[in-house]
Amino acid sequence: xxxxxxxxxxxxxxxxxxxxxxxxxxxxxxxxxxxxxxxxxxxxxxxxxxxxxxxxxxxxxxxxxxxxxxxxxxxxxxxxxxxxxxxxxxxxxxxxxxxxxxxxxxxxxxxxxxxxxxxxxxxxxxxxxxxxxxxxxxxxxxxxxxxxxxxxxxxxxxxxxxxxxxxxxxxxxxxxxxxxxxxxxxxxxxxxxxxxxxxxxxxxxxxxxxxxxxxxxxxxxxxxxxxxxxxxxxxxxxxxxxxxxxxxxxxxxxxxxxxxxxxxxxxxxxxxxxxxxxxxxxxxxxxxxxxxxxxxxxxxxxxxxxxxxxxxxxxxxxxxxxxxxxxxxxxxxxxxxxxxxxxxxxxxxxxxxxxxxxxxxxxxxxxxxxxxxxxxxxxxxxxxxxxxxxxxxxxxxxxxxxxxxxxxxxxxxxxxxx
Numbered sequence: 001x002x003x004x005x006x007x008x009x010x011x012x013x014x015x016x017x018x019x020x021x022x023x024x025x026x027x028x029x030x031x032x033x034x035x036x037x038x039x040x041x042x043x044x045x046x047x048x049x050x051x052x053x054x055x056x057x058x059x060x061x062x063x064x065x066x067x068x069x070x071x072x073x074x075x076x077x078x079x080x081x082x083x084x085x086x087x088x089x090x091x092x093x094x095x096x097x098x099x100x101x102x103x104x105x106x107x108x109x110x111x112x113x114x115x116x117x118x119x120x121x122x123x124x125x126x127x128x129x130x131x132x133x134x135x136x137x138x139x140x141x142x143x144x145x146x147x148x149x150x151x152x153x154x155x156x157x158x159x160x161x162x163x164x165x166x167x168x169x170x171x172x173x174x175x176x177x178x179x180x181x182x183x184x185x186x187x188x189x190x191x192x193x194x195x196x197x198x199x200x201x202x203x204x205x206x207x208x209x210x211x212x213x214x215x216x217x218x219x220x221x222x223x224x225x226x227x228x229x230x231x232x233x234x235x236x237x238x239x240x241x242x243x244x245x246x247x248x249x250x251x252x253x254x255x256x257x258x259x260x261x262x263x264x265x266x267x268x269x270x271x272x273x274x275x276x277x278x279x280x281x282x283x284x285x286x287x288x289x290x291x292x293x294x295x296x297x298x299x300x301x302x303x304x305x306x307x308x309x310x311x312x313x314x315x316x317x318x319x320x321x322x323x324x325x326x327x328x329x330x331x332x333x334x335x336x337x338x339x340x341x342x343x344x345x346x347x348x349x350x351x352x353x354x355x356x357x358x359x360x361x362x363x364x365x366x367x368x369x370x371x372x373x374x375x376x377x378x379x380x381x382x383x384x385x386x387x388x389x390x391x392x393x394x395x396x397x398x399x400x401x402x403x404x405x406x407x408x409x410x411x412x413x414x415x416x417x418x
Contacts, residue, residue: 042101
């Protein structure tokens with residue numbers, strides 16, 4: 001964007017300003033159904049209170065944009081960085097993650113007032129072309145927390161014995177789909193972000209990988225298929241499981257995906273009858289790997305998945321649209337429905353460890369802590385989920401979680417050797 005003279009906020013840099021406004025508005029719309037108590041509770045250390053998400057993304061804008069780049073800007077409250085910093089060591093001490101649910105103050109309204117203050121203060125920064133990449137990072141960061149807000153509050157509400165719903169109604173029905181396969185003959189594939197548009201640092205550098213012939217399913221595994229896995233003793237057969245996974249199953253008495261109860265499952269619309277044709281979700285890497293073994297298949301590598309997403313095979317040159325499928329467009333209940341698209345519905349486990357690509361270098365400064373330091377002990381997931389803001393993901397996108405975690409909308413797409 002070319003730097004210009006100062007203009008009214010609603011006219012300044014329409015692309016960045018419009019995206020900033022819509023991003024910030026969506027975050028608040030997602031939290032709008034919540035009471036003060038709903039927004040404050042923290043149900044486990046992996047999850048954060050909705051109120052904390054609203055504040056943390058605002059801390060990000062205030063710290064890395066306003067504090068560092070707006071002359072004369074004074075922090076809204078000098079005590080708040082301690083409680084709303086997430087993991088940035090360069091930004092100093094912070095409250096322990098498991099204690100975020102103890103933050104009865106500031107109130108939800110206090111945080112909304114802070115958000116409004118920061119939004120107004122951001123006005124002159126949209127005119128500065130050199131800040132556009134950092135502003136784009138702020139958008140991507142807030143979009144990630146919009147998804148986390150939904151998945152974290154779903155976990156918290158599910159622990160309420162009253163089966164509290166965030167929204168009324170019932171999820172849409174899914175349609176049974178016959179499984180087909182995207183076949184790839186193998187060969188050299190180009191992997192990683194191609195430099196067109198925004199990407200996180202961990203998505204590059206672009207590099208070559210050698211693929212053996214394989215096929216990737218054109219459907220996600222469904223609830224009905226998972227029920228068959230359970231009925232066949234899938235959670236009781238150690239031969240299907242990785243050693244760590246079997247230990248996790250035994251220690252935690254795991255017998256089904258998270259949020260399952262009889263023929264029901266918990267959703268953002270409360271307890272609902274489980275749709276057999278909808279994609280299974282809220283499973284761990286351990287479960288995904290065990291199911292794939294049971295199904296005489298395997299999980300894809302992240303490189304195989306990306307090659308298919310980019311259309312890098314002779315018989316399917318068309319790339320898959322990362323903005324297609326069941327993704328988040330506006331505030332409201334979300335659930336997997338089983339579309340024909342590669343993106344959407346559920347984040348899809350791969351068998352690839354989350355590691356740096358060749359010649360990877362983290363960004364300089366505190367924002368360099370965003371991804372690189374987490375490249376240990378986690379697995380890559382590809383695609384997008386029903387709670388991912390449409391337009392946020394892309395073929396090179398690398399989501400990542402530890403193998404036991406399953407509170408996100410995580411599912412699987414089978415692969416096989418050919």
